[in-house]
Amino acid sequence: MEWRTLLSPRRERESSGRSKSADLRSEFEKDYHRIIGSASFRRLQDKTQVFPLDKSDFIRTRLTHSLEVSSLGKSLGQNIGENILKFRRNSGFTPQMKEDISHILECAGLIHDIGNPPFGHFGEIAIREWFAGNLPELSFGGRRVEDMLSEQMKQDFYHFEGNAQALRLVTKLHYLVDEHGMNLTYALLNTIIKYPVPSTGIRMDSGNIKDKKMGYYLADEEIFRKVTETTGAGNNRHPLTYILEAADDLAYKTADIEDAFVKGFITYYTLERELAPLEQNYPESPFKPLEKLRKLYERGQKKGVSNPESYAVKNWIVSAQGFLISCATFGFTSNYESIMAGTFGHDLFHGTYGEKLMDLLGDMAYRRVFSSMEIYKMEVAESAILDNLMNKLVRAVLYYDTDVRQDTIDKRVVSFISDNYKNAYRLQAKGKSEAEKLYLRLLLVTDYVCGMTDSYAKRLYQEMNGII
Template identity: 40%
Template sequence: MAHRNEFDKDYDRIIYSSSLRRLQDKAQVFPLQENDFTRTRLTHSMEVASLGRSMAWNIGTWLVEEKKFKHFWEAKELASLVEVSCLVHDLGNPPFGHYGEDIIRNWFDKWFESDVFQKIENSYESKGFSPLNHQQKNDFRYFEGNAQAIRILTKLQFLNDQYGANFTYGTLATLMKYPWASDHPKAIDKKKFGYFYSEKDLYEDLHKEVGIGERRHPATYILEAADDIAYLTADVEDGVKKGIVDWENAYEEISGFLETNYSYAYNTLKKYREQAIKNKVPNKDLVNVQNFKVVAQGIMINAVIEVFKNRYEDIMTGSFEGTLLEFSTAKDLEKLLQQISRKYCYSDHEVITLELVGDRVITDLLDLFVDAVVNIDKKPKTKLKKDKLFHLISENFRHIQSLDSNGLPNIKFEDLSLYNRLLLITDFISGMTDSYAVSLHQKLLGVKLP
């Protein structure tokens, strides 16, 4: 249909998916929330998509005016590309937020150094399998939600064939924030990478067809800025709602900075604050922080767009390093908001306690499923404990591992390499919602009946 471009089709394809729906029960900052106000990964992703689309429209219109785009339709394509990339940017995040990534990384880091792993790897070599290479090990040591999102979109969100959700190369390239492998020096330095060994052929295609590799896709910078702007303001707002951020004290830290650097913003907020008192607004602090969020986002959005336009040639040639926000006039506001979140939100007793719960849950699940799945020699039935655990893994994920290069289910599980078995486990565990992970953990430990 003429009114939809290919990136719109990506959006329409994923909006109905189970992978996206699972984000409604994955933590942004506060896990396992019972209230309906605090953000989840899904609501965060929707906000990022809104911010990203808005910035992309501004930049796209400018590119038309500068005659860098020939047609206005190209501006629409840019906005659609950024919007769908923003919507799926957290698709691969495991339960319990970024801390969940750390738990998986730490578990595998210890396991690869253990005598248990050495015996397992020796047993696989005796069967004719190659030992895990450096990149394969690093895929788990530096487990990255961004790389998992690529894997979900290209394989795990199974529709009809081995290509997953059949996303465009442009969207996948934009989503790949760190376009290098897990054994690249940048991955070892930053502990971030863009794709697993299992998707190396896809990366080569993206490198060839889109041009990422030594440089990011230009739209990735817009996605990254939208993500930063969304979380910087939303975390503070959620903290106020939960009563762990004393907004009046926090605003004292902010107001002087605004008065000095953004007098118009300071005066606008002063007017809103006076209005809230005059109108006897209930939940005055929440109203005030929401007004601040809008003003602060406006400051950062304008600053980021300005950097993109000023550094356009550097971005297009791949010589731009860093983020748009850190090179903008709003970089000090970014640092101030980060300080407030660290002071109040990330160190909150509830957050720390629930993250420790997540640590126990994910660690125990990895203990159970890795021990079971890597030690299955024959076609799994349901007699032994390890076979029973295997059958708890999503049938969809098991089916993906059976597909050969032609997309046909010809690979028997007993012929599956150690690397692919470990991927099966991380696919399963990282795909869990916070609540499902806790519930399954309780059932397997006998704390809760099925």
């Protein structure tokens, strides 16, 4: 892979060129303004990261998380770009490319979660499980829906994925000027494709991180091919995707600990106990997590802060992030050749001093937060909401846009779906077979559900079920 093509500024619809001389922004800087002005981006403020429907102003939303990933991604891009220039790792790499990388990653951080459904990652699980339990039971015109759909169509639903939905949303569903969505640059689109494989290409046992999940729907294969052929990434991960993923992992794993502390799931002393074995087992690490935490606690006491435990934990998070940024930078630059060759199969923390700390943070959040009774209760309620919405919406769209007459309630339910999504369906359905149209109508449901905020999903559920 070569940076010259990887950083492609091409778009599906190119601008007329009349105003180019008056606009000094790069194509990637223009992407930024397209994103932050979009309704899809604004909706992230009402999609929660860990604690759905939480009333606290402190707890992170998808919006604040995305801003953090954007900031971390840009910082990593600057560090890595400077390293490539300084050590001349690539003769064709220029200072402008370093700037472009930073802007692309800044934008990618903003939209990396834009396709996720309401209620965090549990929403993805709930939708996958709904299809697993209900798709085999659906019938259309006297035939089993499963028998009508191709293998990839079925697997698209059984492996439903927010990452694939993000690509679909920004290229088709955000109907601003025409059918090309936000019409973002190919370099940016390729960066957000974390898994460049179809639903039938998932290989959990391959040992390569890019094969773990699907990256695009069958309905969006054409744009996937255009983008990856233009950038030259093909079926490999775009190099910037590794950096985006590192920024995402770093942001949510450290933020989850801070949010858990604020919510009372962990205390200063909990964190102290958790960090002790890590420091004992890896004494050679330049970052001493337990030692740093205790020094921050002592500093808080000397400053006379009212809560030295809170002071220590929150400042420790900042210190840990700085250390992990340096680890991710090293992970990219030390594996530069294999990343550019498309053969590197791990995340950027693999083999660095930060790997064990990242593992610990993720494990601690799982044990002390995600496996808690409070979260389980939330997820049971969220599952009831999503199951009910999926039941009503799928039933309503089965015979939408067919010669079969819909009943009154189904017509009204279909009317709730955004015209943007229905326009995208009609454009894609032109000239398609009955089975392909049925597949696209099922996607119409996931498009609508993924566009919902947490509170909208809850309110629609209550309204559709007469709960006042």
